Amino acid sequence: MNQEQIDQYVAGRMSEAEALAFEEYCLSNPEFARQVEYEQRLKAGLAQVASGSTAEFVRSDHPLRWSLAAAASVLIALVAVFFYIWTSGSQAPRNILAAVTDSSPHDASLRLALVRGSDSAPALPPGLVRVEIVGLFDAGNQYSVALDRLEQNQKIDTIATLNDQLPSSPVSLEVLIDSKQLRPGPYSLRVRKQASGEEALDFGFVKF
Amino acid sequence: MDFIPGGELSRRIRQGDVSAESELIRQFEPGLRILLRRRTGGDHGLLQDLVQETLLIVIQRLRGEGIDDPQKLAAFAAQTARNLAIASLRKAERQRTDVDSEATDRNADPTQSVDRIASDLEAALAVRALLRELPHARDRLMLKRFYLDDHDKALICQELDMSEAAFNQALSRARRRFRQILEERGFAKRDLLSLGL
Numbered sequence: 001m002n003q004e005q006i007d008q009y010v011a012g013r014m015s016e017a018e019a020l021a022f023e024e025y026c027l028s029n030p031e032f033a034r035q036v037e038y039e040q041r042l043k044a045g046l047a048q049v050a051s052g053s054t055a056e057f058v059r060s061d062h063p064l065r066w067s068l069a070a071a072a073s074v075l076i077a078l079v080a081v082f083f084y085i086w087t088s089g090s091q092a093p094r095n096i097l098a099a100v101t102d103s104s105p106h107d108a109s110l111r112l113a114l115v116r117g118s119d120s121a122p123a124l125p126p127g128l129v130r131v132e133i134v135g136l137f138d139a140g141n142q143y144s145v146a147l148d149r150l151e152q153n154q155k156i157d158t159i160a161t162l163n164d165q166l167p168s169s170p171v172s173l174e175v176l177i178d179s180k181q182l183r184p185g186p187y188s189l190r191v192r193k194q195a196s197g198e199e200a201l202d203f204g205f206v207k208f
Numbered sequence: 209m210d211f212i213p214g215g216e217l218s219r220r221i222r223q224g225d226v227s228a229e230s231e232l233i234r235q236f237e238p239g240l241r242i243l244l245r246r247r248t249g250g251d252h253g254l255l256q257d258l259v260q261e262t263l264l265i266v267i268q269r270l271r272g273e274g275i276d277d278p279q280k281l282a283a284f285a286a287q288t289a290r291n292l293a294i295a296s297l298r299k300a301e302r303q304r305t306d307v308d309s310e311a312t313d314r315n316a317d318p319t320q321s322v323d324r325i326a327s328d329l330e331a332a333l334a335v336r337a338l339l340r341e342l343p344h345a346r347d348r349l350m351l352k353r354f355y356l357d358d359h360d361k362a363l364i365c366q367e368l369d370m371s372e373a374a375f376n377q378a379l380s381r382a383r384r385r386f387r388q389i390l391e392e393r394g395f396a397k398r399d400l401l402s403l404g405l
Contacts, residue, residue, distance in 0.1 A: 011358055012246075019246075020286070027239030027282035028211065036242045038387050043355045044250060045331030045386075049339070050356055136329055140337060170329065 001025055001032060010039045096181045097147045097160035100174040106130040108179075112189065112203040121186065124207045129177045133191055133203055137167035145175050146190040149183075150204075156188075163194065182207045211235065214281025221270040229267050236263065236282070240289050247293035254296060262289040334389040338382060346370065347378050354379065 026033035107127030192200035220228035
């Protein structure tokens with residue numbers, strides 16, 4: 001058996017008889033079978049990436065330009081943050097929405113996941129709440145998290161936004177919400193993968 | 209590790225040799241995974257279940273009555289896996305016919321669905337990392353044309369203006385790197401089975 005036969009099997013181009021013989025060969029040759037499985041997973045992974053957008057296949061051949069642009073953005077952001085801290089004095093109020101670090105103090109926790117057909121929205125506990133957003137995240141990418149208040153007239157009011165958040169695992173992303181600073185009502189955390197055309201995901205909750 | 213022929217494995221398992229059962233799992237599990245991956249449409253949970261079920265059936269059969277031709281143990285295991293995949297497909301078809309699909313969606317267990325697609329997610333993460341590392345758009349397009357569009361190698365070389373040698377080299381490099389990324393991230397080992405017999 002050779003690479004060409006692996007390609008044919010993975011592409012589904014073998015006849016049924018050929019495929020059966022190939023599979024039995026794999027059962028008797030575990031190392032060869034592992035090689036085939038990597039091919040199957042490469043194809044499956046490519047299909048999954050392409051199902052979102054094909055942009056990753058056709059992006060520019062000049063990543064350096066993007067790196068320079070990203071570095072410039074970070075520099076501008078740092079200057080802006082420094083300027084904000086400098087002009088707002090030392091008594092700046094605590095942020096409504098903040099990133100989580102290992103040492104972040106918090107009073108309560110809340111877990112948000114997309115559940116179809118749920119009767120009621122989760123309630124935000126009082127105090128400083130560590131919120132775990134459960135979903136499928138690309139650990140190598142940054143996400144923006146926006147906190148929206150859903151007004152009764154269907155208006156959406158974005159209260160705070162956090163950019164450049166990294167997931168804490170492939171299935172969770174965490175933020176801190178200061179519940180004390182929120183009026184009672186329905187809210188939503190809108191999570192969007194940065195630098196992608198993917199739609200944002202909304203995780204609703206209620207502050208009583 | 210050495211490959212132990214089916215006849216010897218059958219004999220040792222029949223005699224109660226537990227290490228032979230472990231050896232059978234080690235030898236057959238990778239092959240069963242590729243056979244069943246092709247028949248379970250990316251459903252990782254189902255793939256795991258069917259691999260375990262196949263190995264259980266084969267071991268229990270060898271512990272008991274044995275098989276007609278122990279030399280053809282691999283063929284017996286492969287056919288058992290195929291039969292289980294067909295039975296599972298029929299069962300799913302029946303459920304699709306019998307059950308209110310909207311109600312099923314409403315009551316779907318989100319943790320189960322995350323687990324179900326976890327394997328593809330890992331592969332997708334590794335692919336994203338691979339695509340980020342490939343400096344030339346031509347190499348990324350080559351992967352897409354070859355694996356997703358199923359274009360012929362000669363056609364891809366013509367379209368992307370590359371020699372067959374350059375194509376083979378780039379493809380082989382991408383495969384090697386993909387495997388490395390999976391291994392580095394520990395994804396290659398996550399599929400190992402724990403089989404309770």
